[in-house]
Amino acid sequence: MSLLELKNVSKIYGELKALDNVNIHVDQGEWVAIMGPSGSGKSTMMNIIGCMDKPTKGEVLLDGVDISKESSKRLTDIRRDKIGLIFQQFHMVNYLTAVENVMVSQYYHSMPDEKEALEALGRVGLRERARHLPSQLSGGEQQRVCVARALINHPELILADEPTGNLDEANENIVLDLFAQLHKEGTTLIVVTHDPEVAEAAQRTIVLEHGKVAREVINENFGK
């Protein structure tokens, strides 16, 4: 069953076709990597999937709902309810502690629950660092907090934008292990990256070039 389906999606900025008639689909529980060089349309696709932008043409079905025509207010609701976001720059609220940062996500979603937030931090191995401010955490730790924040509301889809771009190899592996765990639990993962190693961790890689899907690669070594 497909969770996400892009049908003939184009995004046009004046003369520039950032996305040109793209068709992809992602099944429920699937782990997909999106690769491509700069300017290939990765970010545009990420914005559209993340309900932060609308395509100029085409349909985007998320969990059976066409989100290409929704108002930005509805898009905010959909993003909050269905999507967990992870960013390259981590993006934590710098005056809130780790656990408070996780709780911010709960706050906008439903109800802040400190116990649950601490459990989520425990899951990413940062139970002891819960009361630290972002400035007191390493990059890897910050990204793990962001993973905890992304999964706290049990989203249907976790959308990660270059999640390991600012991490060393050790921390990259920790994050990828966390993704593998989430995948096992049935969470759908879309990881945008330019790092082949990160892409290889996924089940399938979609390669974008010049706003078009150049090819799709099934990772035969997945899970081995």
Next chain:
Amino acid sequence: MTQRRMFLRMITASLLRRRSRMLIALLSIGIGATILAGLVTIYVDVPRQMGAQFRSYGANMLLLPKDGETLNSESLTEALKTIPEDALVGAAPYRYVRLDMTTRQQSFTAAGTDFAQITKTSPYFSVEGAYPSETRQVLVGKEIADTIGAKLGSTMELTYQPASHANDKTPEESRLPGASLSGSAEGFGGGVVYVSAVLDEEAKISSLSVDASTQTPEYGGRIPEDEAFLGQFIGKSLPLTLGDGVDALTGATVTSNAVVDALNQATETAVSVQPKTLNFTVTGILTTGGEEESYVFLSLRDMETMTGADQLDVAELSVSAGVDQLEAYADTITENSGSIQARLVKRVARSEASVLEKLTALVFLVTLVVLLLTMICVSTTMMAVVSERRREIGLRKALGASDGSIRAEFLGEGLFLGLLGGVMGAVLGFVFAQVVSVNVFGSSITFQPLLLPAAIIVSMAIAAASCLLPIKRAVAIDPAIVLKGE
């Protein structure tokens, strides 16, 4: 944890953990609130402060006798009860008469007054030496002092001539006004009839009594009780002739005649109230730049000794009140008192009102400007805060924050700053007002309890209003900025 607690936790964390920026916003609100609270305190207090200041310009109300009535210390005291004690700065009574300085062939206007009150109603009086503190002491106007060469400590002999006001009159005429007469004449059967009478200022009989105990009771003896007979004499000038204006009492012609004779004879020797001469010591020389410099001032007590009357011409009042309140006091006094009418010294009262009006308008204007400046300052700071936190706002939106949540968070921070700034403003504003009041007006002010809630509400309102534009900016931030790896 509830939504609200998380909301407060985020706001307080934002304010407490991002101290420097928030301190600037807090300072701008706090300083604005301080100046506003201070100005409002002064604004409220200005009429009172200035009222006290204005009192140094002299009396703003006069009490005068109504037509045909007299003003004296008793009726004055009664009239003053109308004005509350704390509003009445001073009430100086005045009795004006001409006094002669026979040794120098001069005469001056002398004012009997209460020196303790003068210092309150006419604080601008400049006295070289001191105000008289005892009887037989005088304060001499500069002009007179120069004329007669009076020095501090020198003595002056002053004489009160009851009739000296009456110019161009024969000695006879000037002798009689106000005189008390007593005389006698032989009546029926050799018995003596005594009369005593008082003449008014125009030398006309104002009262008359007769002792006719030596006369036949049924005839002449009835005269002292016969009001119709005695009444004929009232208002008549002496000498009189029986049958010309006054008629004899039927059956008592001889006694009637004796009354007229006795009166006529009495005028021959009558002396009006005796000229009264007292010696005074000069304790002070008065400079005012006005007509007071040609007056001699002495105590009411001495004045009464000399004139033999407790009588006042005017009382000058210095009342700390606005024009409307003054008018109300004056109306009440005029209405309630049978003998006194009150009038405002319009020149003083009106100019006070006009100065007050201008001053309050000025303070109001400054308040408005400060309000505006505070808003601009807070707004600018919040604007800087928003651009500084663009990424964070984008993140919050990406995490699912609605526009409403973003508005609520920034407004919440603004209101919290307003609350802190308001408390700061109320406290520091009072100190500010106190300093201004002490330095400018020379008196302290009392804390208005209403100031605290008012300052808090106003600064929260200012903070909220100042946040409107920055919030609009914040809401417009695109959540996608967090994705672009900026």
